[in-house]
Amino acid sequence: MGVDNPSLKILIVDDNPDDIQFYTRVLSHDPDAQYTLIESEVGEDGLRLYHEHHPDCVLLGFNLPDMDGVEFMRRLAQEGDGSGCLPVVMLTGQGNEAVAVEAMKSGVCDYLVKGDITPDALRRAIRNVIEKVSLERKNRQLTQELQIANDGLIRKNKKLEELTETAHRFVDNVAHDFRTPLTVIKEFSSIISDGLGGPVTEEQAEYLLFITTATRDLAQMVDDFLDSSKLKARVLRIDRKPHSVDGVIQPIRSMLTTRASAKKIRVVERIQPNLPQVFADAEKVARVIMNLAVNAVKFSPESSEIQLWAKRRGSGCVEIGITDHGPGLTEEDLAVIFERFKQVGDIQRASTKGFGLGLNIAKELVWLNLGTVNVQSQRGHGSTFSFTLPVCDQPAIINQYFERLDELSEPPTHMVVLQVTPTVPLGDLEPLRLFLASACYPMDLVLKVPHAGSILAVGSTGEPQQWIKRLESAWSANKKKRGAYDLRIHNMAWLPYAEIKKTDLMLALRHMTELRSCA
Amino acid sequence: MSKSQILIADDDESLSTALKIRLESMGFEVVTASNGVQALEVARERTPDLLILDVNMPGCGGFELIEKMDGIQGLDSIPVIYITGEATPKELFSTGERLGAMAMMRKPFETDALIANIHLILPPMEQAA
Structure with a gap:
């Protein structure tokens, strides 16, 4: 490194003429480098010259007339830019290890013991010092750049939020x-x-x-x-909790009949008896049914019939569907029907209205309700649009939750499992659940665990601490409205998405319940 | 028997006018206000039998008004129906429930549903004017 430098500036601070002469001779005969030498016999003057010339290296004698080497280093560090390592080789008298140790502590890069110094050792010490300082400067610069980039990222992230x-x-x-x-x-x-x-x-x-x-x-x-x-924008809030299928349909029943009656269409309900409760956002599910029904009415001939049906599907799901006697769909239609802003077929366009968003939204809302959408249709034979919802049973919910996450084109990198417990035991966890549901993102999972007196919140985040902080600050911002208790948020697990298993969540749930029953 | 009085507060005056026409046709006496502060003045003066309040009004919305009325004799027990144009009314609804709302209605609501809610509080026979 020093070799590339045409001339290295060396400041010699020493009051021993013999030593100075030795350094001068060694350096002027260095075949690999050229040196410009600046000399001073006293510390005060040496400090002045250091600031004036910014030498590449200082050869510093320990005993100076006005101060010792440690004092010199202290002053140098004090007056410098605080950049740590100074390009100084300390030269101490023989048999004085204590001084050497002190010298290293004071921030010199290297020390040599006078009398033992060979020309090679001196040149090498100088080169090493220069290289060390230069590396350290580079390192510092990189750290600084990294810090700046990091600050920029933090700012951008905040801006994004x-x-x-x-x-x-x-x-x-x-x-x-x-x-x-x-x-x-x-x-x-x-x-x-x-x-x-x-x-x-x-x-x-x-x-x-x-x-x-x-x-x-x-x-x-x-x-x-x-x-x-x-x-x-991923800002739709979703509020899943137990509902009966009838409880979901009830609020839209009259609206459905009214819409259908405009075309003299009859709505026939075929709801399987004794269906289990579903775990869903009732309002969103009602919107899905409404969208599917409006679609069915739109394409059905006058005075026909549409069927609204619901049945058990497998052990973990309930399926709800709408069947019409409309024109049906071709295979090409089926491939694109759920895309945004797309309406199928030219003939139908004249009689359709809306943004063509209905089916796309229906699909997304079903997905957010942890279900899937199915279409069965044949040209000339009507269409059946249906969707599933998980039944209100922890394993079924967790199963569906992971199936939906697996379908993502970009699955989350990490998952965090939190246990949120009010500091005061609550008879009814509902207000707290509602708070968490509204504070979490749509694909986070919020489950009441009544036996544990707390709530399980599962989310995708690479930064659990940030998530917890966000929840806590949202809670304290609304505390007055919600009651005079705090939240204890316990981070039960934080795992890469590829490693987390359904069983982890079941274990977490069991652990929460058992912990409570022990207490 | 004197008519029941309903106070409607909404910053959209065309909406309060529409509701006023509808409710007056049913035999109610209706006063309107365009924000919470004005509504409080009117309420002190008239002590209505029912409040229909928009949740969001400039300056002082429906919830703030009810908090202001809290502890004022004669005013703090008047039943309230809230109406709101908010997109995500769930949180609002739970706040409304906590404040003792008789009903929370999202715009655009069905007129019949509003009337049904009013009739729960002020039964129709009393309006036989």
């Missing part, structure tokens, strides 16, 4: 801004059609019905559109 949050808020605001005018349109059309603004002719009443129907469609499209953007 803010953007997601903004996207979430924006979508919610749009929803709010659309819903109120929609309500106003609906209210005034019904006020007019009910004659509250004066007499209405039969013809006018019929027209008003169009307004009402169109407004309902628009409201549905707003919901579809919002769900779709939220799905894309």
Whole structure:
């Protein structure tokens, strides 16, 4: 390294003329390098010269008239840029190991014992020092660059989080801004059609019905559109808990009949008796059924019949479906039917409306409910759209959860398993579960474990501490609203996705329950 | 018998107007306000029998208004129906329930559903004007 340098600046700080002469002679006869020598006999002057010339290396005698070598090093470090290793070779008198140790501690790079020094040793010491300092500088520079890059990443990450949050808020605001005018349109059309603004002719009443129907469609499209953007931005919140199948269907039953009756279509229900409870977000499942049904009505001939059915499928799932007597689908149709913004076939386009988002959203919402979508259809023989939901049973839920994660094109890198326990025993864990469901991401799994008095939260994260911190700060931000207790969050496992097994979660659940029963 | 009074607070005046027309046609007396602060003034003056409140209003929304009314004799026991245009009303609904809401309704709601909820609180026979 020193070899490439045309001339190395060496500062000699020593008051012994014989030593100085020796160094000068050795260095001027070095065949591999050229040196510019700067000399000083006193420490104070040496320090001044150091700052003035920035030498590549200092040869420092230990005993100087005004200070010793350790003091010199202390001053040098103090006045320097605090960059650690200084390019100094300390030269000490013979038989003084203590001084040598002290010298090394004070930050010199190397030391030589006067009297023993061979020309080679001196040259080598100088080269080593220069190389060492240069490496250290490079190292420091790299560390600095790394730090800067890291800071940049942290900033970007934070920005990304803010953007997601903004996207979430924006979508919610749009929803709010659309819903109120929609309500106003609906209210005034019904006020007019009910004659509250004066007499209405039969013809006018019929027209008003169009307004009402169109407004309902628009409201549905707003919901579809919002769900779709939220799905894309991964900010849709999902709230899975036990429901009966009838409890899911009940809220939309009258809406379904109304929509179908516009085309004089009958909705026939075939629900298998004694179905187990399902683990799902009822509102989202209702939207799926509604979307499938609206689709079926859209393509069904007038005065036909659509079937809404539900049955047990295997030990772990319930299947819910809609069967119509519409034109059916070709194989090409089936391949693309769930894509965003796609509506199938040219003939049908004239009579269809909406963004073509309905089926895509249905599929995504089913996926978020840990189920799968199935289509069975043949040109001319109607279509059956159906989907599964896990039954409300821990092994079934966990099984479906992992099957859905396995289907991802980019599975998570890590999974973390948390046990969240309120510091005060709660009779009802529901508010806490609801909080966690809303604070977690859609593909996280939140399960109440009543026997353990706590909640299991499984999420995909490479950074469990960050996740825990996020939960804690979200909790403390809302603590006042939710009750005067804190959360104890216990990190039960954190594993690479490829290594985590369904059994790990079952074990975690058992462990949580047993721990409680021991206590 | 005097008519039951309903106070509607929504920052969208066309919506409160629509609801006012509908409810007046059913024999209710209806007063409106466009935010929580105004609603509180009206409520102090008139002591209505039912509040229909938008959750989000500039300055003071429905929940804040109810918190303000808490402990005010005569006002803190008035039944409330909340209406909201929020996209994700679940959290809101649980807050509403905690604050003792008689009903939470998401816009656009069915008029019949709103009327059914009102009738649970103010039965229709009392309105026979």
